[in-house]
Amino acid sequence: MTSAQTSRPGGPPSAQTSNSAENPWPVRSVSTKVAQWIDRLGSIWVEGQITQINVRPGTRTAFLVLRDASADMSLSVTCSPTLVRDSPVPLTEGSRVVMFGKLSYYTGRGTISLRVTEIRAVGIGELLARIERLRALLNAEGLFDPRLKRPLPFLPRTVGLITGRASAAERDVLSVAGTRWPAVRFEVRNTAVQGPTATAQIVAALGELDENPEVDVIVLARGGGSVEDLLPFSDETLCRAIAKCTTPVVSAIGHEPDNPLCDHVADVRAATPTDAAKRVVPDAGAEQALVSEFRSRGAAALRNWVAREARSLADLRSRPVLADPLAAVERRAEDVDRLRAAGRRDVTRLLDGQATVVEHLAARLTTLGPAATLARGYAVVQKMVPGADPEVLRFVDDAPPGTQLRVRVGDGAVIAAVMGRDKSGEKK
Template sequence: MTSAQPRATSTGPSTAEQPWPVRTVSAKVAQWIDRLGSVWVEGQITQINARPGTRTAFLVLRDPSVDMSLSVTCSPQLLQNSPVPLTEGSRVVMFGKLSFYTGRGSVSLRVTEIRAIGIGELLARIERLRALLAAEGLFDPRLKRPLPFLPGTIGLITGRASAAEHDVLSVAQRRWPAVRFEVRNTPVQGATAVPQILDALKELDADPHVDVIILARGGGSVEDLLPFSDETLCRAIVACRTPVVSAIGHEPDSPLSDHVADLRAATPTDAAKRVVPDAVAEQALVGELRSRSAAALRNWVQRESHLISQLRSRPVLADPLRALDHRSDEVERLREAGRRDISRAIAAESTTIEHLRARLTTLGPAATLARGYSVVQRIVPDGDPEVLRSVDDAPPGTQIRVRVADGAVRAAVMGKDK
């Protein structure tokens, strides 16, 4: 028979050959947790189990912003002697020490003091958070996204079978029967409200068909509306790509979600009216616009017709040929005047020409010849006849041409006299 495998000591390293036993690991975990000491813890009580006759009361303390809880134990007298009655849903601050129970392998907070957070403290915290978010610019109106005129699908986050859900659905469907909804029912108060609202908000924001998201809840106390002043939820609303409408409570209620949302509605009914247009009102508006446009068109046509009538009544358009006829008569008068002037000028010039012709005829050689004179020309061989100007130019025997009024004769020079 082989000997038992050696185990690692509590001070030595843990290996595959020398593993620690469970008791050693549990003891070390208990030591590590014990080093944390006493702490103050804030949360919301979600469960109380305090049976009569027992020495220990068991509670569950939950973080309102995330899905995390912690087991708490305390003396029943601590619950009974609390100045403010502690119930499930109460916001508290506890002072205690964490303990690790090695037998069960569980961690529990053993508290020795419990302080309920009053209304004043809650309001003060909300105001501090309001100032912080405002300083970061999350309330800036420039960050608000406009709502679509006619959303195809509306995301609705509200309590199951709540009056807010009924109001939003009934009013929206009455105003626009074709509207579609993606409804996500979540708790709207209590410790589990914020985590489930965050999941629903993330899911609807990721849906490409959802055009706007409505957060709706009826009225309630300050404690009931606390989830909608949660910092995590406010930042998630700002981070949404889809416009978000906050319709929480009634008109006097003003959780922080109203300030970070793209639109604040006084009530869930008001949210439905702000998001969905009224079909009847829109139809009436369309009818009114049609009437106004038709009247404007008729007035424009009448005005243009009157203008055309005025243009047509002008002489130039009423009888466009009248101006041409008038100009035609004037052209005819001018043409006749021009013809007369030209005829007169031609007659005057003709008379002048006749006078010049008579003078030329009188002064010309033909007239001289007619009076008995003649022109003697010497015939030059192979050339034109030359006028004989001197007897020296015509020696005897020279051929001459004598031109008279009715013709010419040829002769030869027989002699000359000086």
């Protein structure tokens, strides 16, 4: 391609031509390239929720808006009006569908639309199957673990309420909670509770209430409805937002048989909005009655305790040891006197016996002693030694003539001197 061709006012720029401020691409070239790139995508299947249907009589094109059920994103759709009118399942705003078509970029307006040739409504069975798959996924990740459930405060300062505007669920929660505890305060956030915008609005309100330090518990309430109506409360985005909340969340969606996934993720599942109001605030009348009952039971328990202790004291006082405390002493005194008398008798008897023994021993001692011998005519001869005690004279040789002697007899002693010695003794 020549330089003249690349710079021709009506022709597209060459791929080799550098794009710069001096060599800008015209809008038509950019639009053409975008259209070419989008055209390469080919035909695709797209799932979403119909939020707008515009089929004008006499026109050859029907215009629809397909919205993502979990995000605030939408896509323009065009198709034949016959495709909408002849659908096996009537298509209405809010219907979940799967469409087959090809994206087109309109260079004149710079817009993208999906030109579809087939529309399939997502049936209840398919929706329930998807919910079950999501249920299994969240359960495997531990979002349903009972150990993660947080207890509700006994008396919350402020209750956050997310529900539809002027709905029966809102009236039930506010009226029942106000009747049970008149001083209760609410932070109400009205959002869509069904349809394509419900999930995004509920998640936003949930985050706002969770960040409010005055809110101690959040109630997510909605009345009953069909499976399609309750689909936003089984949305993965909402379930994960509930799991991330630091404030306890109560799920009160539908009636008792309804069981959206948010019931499993929430800290407490309430069967109905009325049940949720009963769970988040106590009943003032019931609490007052309970306090009165506790006071009555406490007073009765105290009276019973006092009566029981009084009976115990009376039993103790009626015992002989306390009724007549000196009786035991008197009985013991008699025992002491008796034991003392017995002790005296035993001691006297022992002394008398020992006195008799002493007398016998004394008599024997008297009989065997030297005094009795001397009384019978014997004498004890002692040699007098100057400067020492007298010594008993046992041998004749120990008393030479002139030795001074002391002769002890029965009634005294005489002093004598040895005149001589005679060893014959009694042999003569």
